[in-house]
Amino acid sequence: MKYQSLLLSVLITGSVSAQNISPYIINGNPASIVNFPSFASLYFDDGKKYGYTCGATMLNQQYVLTAAHCIVGDESLMLNSRVVVQLQNETDYVNGNNMASRGIEYYYPDNYVDDENVLWPNDIAIIKLQSPLNISDFSSLINTTQNDNYPINPGNPSFVTIGHGLEAGNVEGGTALLKTELQLIDGANICGTSNKQLCFDGAIVGDYKNSTCNGDSGGPVYWWDGAEYKQIGITSYGPNECGNTTSSYTSVFTEVYDYQDWITSVLAGTVEPQFKANPHDDKFRANEEGGGSSWYQLGLLGLALLLRRRNR
Numbered sequence: 682m683k684y685q686s687l688l689l690s691v692l693i694t695g696s697v698s699a700q701n702i703s704p705y706i707i708n709g710n711p712a713s714i715v716n717f718p719s720f721a722s723l724y725f726d727d728g729k730k731y732g733y734t735c736g737a738t739m740l741n742q743q744y745v746l747t748a749a750h751c752i753v754g755d756e757s758l759m760l761n762s763r764v765v766v767q768l769q770n771e772t773d774y775v776n777g778n779n780m781a782s783r784g785i786e787y788y789y790p791d792n793y794v795d796d797e798n799v800l801w802p803n804d805i806a807i808i809k810l811q812s813p814l815n816i817s818d819f820s821s822l823i824n825t826t827q828n829d830n831y832p833i834n835p836g837n838p839s840f841v842t843i844g845h846g847l848e849a850g851n852v853e854g855g856t857a858l859l860k861t862e863l864q865l866i867d868g869a870n871i872c873g874t875s876n877k878q879l880c881f882d883g884a885i886v887g888d889y890k891n892s893t894c895n896g897d898s899g900g901p902v903y904w905w906d907g908a909e910y911k912q913i914g915i916t917s918y919g920p921n922e923c924g925n926t927t928s929s930y931t932s933v934f935t936e937v938y939d940y941q942d943w944i945t946s947v948l949a950g951t952v953e954p955q956f957k958a959n960p961h962d963d964k965f966r967a968n969e970e971g972g973g974s975s976w977y978q979l980g981l982l983g984l985a986l987l988l989r990r991r992n993r
Contacts (some may be wrong), residue, residue, distance in 0.1 A: 691965035707892040707931075708883070711943035712843045714767045717910070719819035720843060720858070721745055723808075723899065727761040735770055736900025737764060738912055739883035740820050744948055747804045748915050749789040749806040750937065752956075759787050759956050764808060766816055771845055771856035782810040786954040789933065790940075790945045797918075802875060804917040804935045806899075806946045811960055820948075824904060824911040828938045829876065831865060835919075838862045838879065841910065842932065844897035848949045851938025861891040863932060872930050877939040879914045883931045889924030893930035902934050912937060952966040 714720060721737040724871040735751035745764050752759055765774055773779050786809035833839050843860040861883065865874075868880030881902070883891025884894040893900070893916050903910035914934025924931060936942070946952045 682734060688820055701952055702712070706842065706844050706859040706861045706893050706897060707889050708886040709861045712858045712860035714858060715770045715902070716844055716859075717860075717901075718817070719793055719822050719912070720767060720797050722765045722771075722774070722796040722845065723747060723751060723784075724763045724765055726763045727757075727762050730776075731763075731851055733845060733894075733896065733897045734758065734762070737808070738822075738901050739764075739766060739816060739898055740807070740816075740948065741818040741943070742816055743810045744809065745784070745808040745913075746823075746937070746944070747806050747917065748917055749793045749802050749891045750795055750801055750804055750917070752806055752808070752900040753789060753795050756956070757923055758833065759784065760958050760962070762808065764810055767775075767857075768845070769858055780814045780816070784808040784810045784831065785811040785956070785958050785960055787956040787958075788952055790943060799877070800874060800933070803818065803877070803915055805915055805937070805940050806941075807944065809954070811958075822910070822912055823944070825905075825941055825953065827913070828905070828908075829936070831904045831913065836907060837905040837910070839905050840865055840902060840918065841905075842881075842893055842897070842900065842902040844893060844900040845914065861893075863891060866930060868933070872933055874933055875890070877936050877938045878917070878929050880933045881932045881934070882929070883924070885926050888926070890926055890928070890931050893919060894923035902932075905991060 719738045721739050723735040723737055725732050725734050735747055737745050737747035740746050746786055763781045765781045768779050776860060781814050789806040790803040795802055840863045841860050842863055843858060845858060863881035863883050866880050866882050868874035871881035873882050897916045900916045901912040902914040904913045908919050919932045919933050920928040
């Protein structure tokens with residue numbers, strides 16, 4: 682089976698509409714950022730060109746959790762990545778309505794392998810921001826108690842994922858933040874995943890299963906613990922056609938519980954970054970200018986904007 686990283690590859694010269702590279706979760710419903718305040722978005726922005734790349738979550742005011750495949754292998758992205766917090770609609774970035782900060786240090790495990798053939802093991806990354814953002818510390822929203830098994834609790838859907846990725850069958854959609862419900866299944870026997878990954882299926886609604894898709898990479902899957910939603914995974918990859926009803930699963934996530942010690946070490950400053958950007962080399966198209974055009978140039982030779990979710 683062909684797999685797909687949940688990054689939308691857009692190779693690009695010429696004009697591209699914001700609508701063209703900014704889409705949806707499969708079978709998604711509108712999600713309120715108020716209910717998912719740790720959600721963040723990664724953008725490529727070099728001062729002349731910009732575009733949405735991946736989802737993420739804020740750990741605290743200066744550290745961001747995402748997928749390694751969203752950043753590894755593309756120095757241009759790491760030099761020009763911006764993290765935007767609590768983006769309800771992608772048009773809010775164009776209008777300068779949300780706080781944003783440049784990524785300055787990039788961390789991912791030494792044993793991360795960017796390879797479809799081994800299903801992207803250890804697909805987790807942390808970005809340190811150049812300037813802290815005026816937000817809460819959201820580290821308490823990361824699951825630190827459950828591993829592999831997550832009890833079903835009353836009150837809300839058990840597993841919810843959110844994002845700005847593509848919609849039904851890899852089709853471009855709108856710009857709003859969406860959510861969908863998933864079902865945790867046996868990863869080893871159905872998906873061939875390791876015990877550091879979580880495998881999900883989705884209910885069939887219309888012609889597609891509930892699923893993540895390209896553009897949702899790096900974003901969260903949450904588990905309802907009976908009192909609040911805790912992040913248990915990071916969107917990594919899925920079947921080549923998002924939401925395909927013939928696939929035995931729809932989405933695979935890196936399980937964050939297994940990386941608690943690594944996350945703690947990065948936050949404590951005891952891990953060296955894999956890449957460090959020059960803090961003085963910043964051509965940021967300042968969000969404060971607001972009122973940007975809905976059309977923009979993405980003329981990067983060879984740069985693939987990873988609006989991705991991985992497809993397998």
